[in-house]
Amino acid sequence: MSSVTRKKWEDLETPLKPSLMEAIKSFDFPTMTPVQTATIPLLLKNKDVAAEAVTGSGKTLAFLIPMIEILLRKKEVWKKNEVGGLVISPTWELSIQITEVLNQLLKNIDGLNCVSFVGAHELNENVQKFKHKGGHIIICTPGRLETMLTKNQYNLPATVKNLELLILDEADRLLDLGFEKSIATILSYLPKQRRTGLFSATQTKEVESLIRAGLRNPVSVSVKEKMSQSTPVSLDNYFIVTRDNGKLATLIAFVESRKVQKSMVFFPTCDTVAYWAKILPNLLRQLKIFSIHGKMKNKRKSVFDQFRKCENGVLLCTDVMARGIDIPEVDWVFQWDPPSKATAFVHRIGRTARQGQKGASLTLLLKSEDAYINFIDKNQKVKVGPLEDPATEEKTEELFKKIQLMNKGDRSLMDLSKLAFVSHIRAYSKHECSLLMRVKDLDMTAMGKTYGLLELPKMPEINKTVAEDYPRIAGLDINTVAYKNKKYEDIRLEKLAKYKETGEWPGLKKVIKQKATISWSKTKDSQQKRKENRAKRKESKEHKIKNNIEIKKRPKKRKAPATQSDIDEILTKVKK
Structure with missing residues (x-):
């Protein structure tokens, strides 16, 4: 050093x-x-x-x-x-x-x-x-x-x-x-x-x-400018523990109350960026909304140039913008979720406080995620202080109903809201801190309300009862939600007519045999464990062959999975 x-x-x-x-x-x-x-x-x-x-x-x-x-x-x-x-x-x-x-x-x-x-x-x-x-x-x-x-x-x-x-x-x-x-x-x-x-x-x-x-x-x-931390001394870092359905309300209330002029908001996936880029211009009218994510090709350069030149605006982005980008005027960096990798936390917040200038960052956390603050302090040497939530419960509920009406007005937006929600849940399931950021701790109803969903999508992580109890717009039939684009709407109506006639949606592949539904995250974990076990067995066998050790066939032993008490004990240690 x-x-x-x-x-x-x-x-x-x-x-x-x-x-x-x-x-x-x-x-x-x-x-x-x-x-x-x-x-x-x-x-x-x-x-x-x-x-x-x-x-x-x-x-x-x-x-x-x-x-x-x-x-x-x-x-x-x-x-x-x-x-x-x-x-x-x-x-x-x-x-x-x-x-x-x-x-x-x-x-x-x-x-x-x-x-x-x-x-x-x-x-x-x-x-x-x-x-x-x-x-x-x-x-x-x-x-x-x-x-x-x-x-x-x-x-x-x-x-x-x-x-x-x-x-x-x-x-x-x-x-x-x-x-x-x-x-x-x-x-x-x-x-x-x-x-x-x-x-x-x-x-x-x-x-x-x-x-x-x-x-x-x-x-x-x-x-390093300071031995005890890995970020510039001119950078102040904060967090707010929001309501489970209140991240959007907190973000908007904070930007408005602090009169933030130029900021970046990091989201977990490309679909979440694309969705909020459609929603936020109607909610933050005093600021221009820009968006950049990895799926964009030719547009990225022009959007990046426009954001750099603007005096006040918000750039919605994924981690594609987390490294090396130097926009001196950015005064706040917001994180919708803690990043999947701890090292990305430092890079994201480093988009402000460049070249010795002052800057600040704010991370939005759910109640189940508060242990992350101690984790990021120990893992990355980043000190993050608490702030009060500026959003009210009334404002949170008002935003939910407002976004629901926006989704009701255009089926393409409704479809995008579901894509964003699903991609967010799947990204969450792959989080590096899987003991702290657990999908089963998420309130799916509250998450859906944050996104203004008209209904919860069908996915293994969502209980059927939870989906049925989700608050909907009274008397709304999802099939009546139309595309604003007339061409798309004509195609949809044609398919809908055939579906009512035949009972099958045109172009949808038939499922010959229905298998038991397993969540994506559990399937991924299971595959990884099998891969690691195979590698260990192979290494052990090669060692025995090399050293002329007799190989005896033994019955397979499986380690017992971690109990809930084990997980709770680990979480308690992290929170201390």
């Missing part, structure tokens, strides 16, 4: 080029952040660096400054399509953001330019841009670069043979998204004699493996 103080750019042991110093002044950062102070001198001394620093600590400039300096020091002039620097980041939003920062630095520096290779653009567009304009520094996502290298687009493998510096940004996220093979492929095309920098907000075993594979005798740097 390094204790690093801020230094002026002029105090660097190796002075930077005058043109680069002039470019740095445009950012109005007179001093370096701790991570910049620690890593820039090492990279300039030809060292490989593995850096860990809290989110929002200035990691982008920590690798772009030395990259430009290293390229400027080369005596020969860089050729048009000769690549000297390469930055790989997990998402195209982050790649574009890094490109914007780099372009600002290169604005008044002659002889260097950059290009971005990301999935937001067509492959041929990337190739043609590189062909005509060149690029001494490439900012890219791993999937797109791998494609361009393996398909030998515009002889790209030859252009990287003189690479000076490779940067893996948000390395842990790169691995979380399953880019191990892509990175391995990319590394095979790059020269061995190069400098490599690996930057991450958290260190994991997978990251350590990547360090061993891609870096030569690296210097490890871990910079």
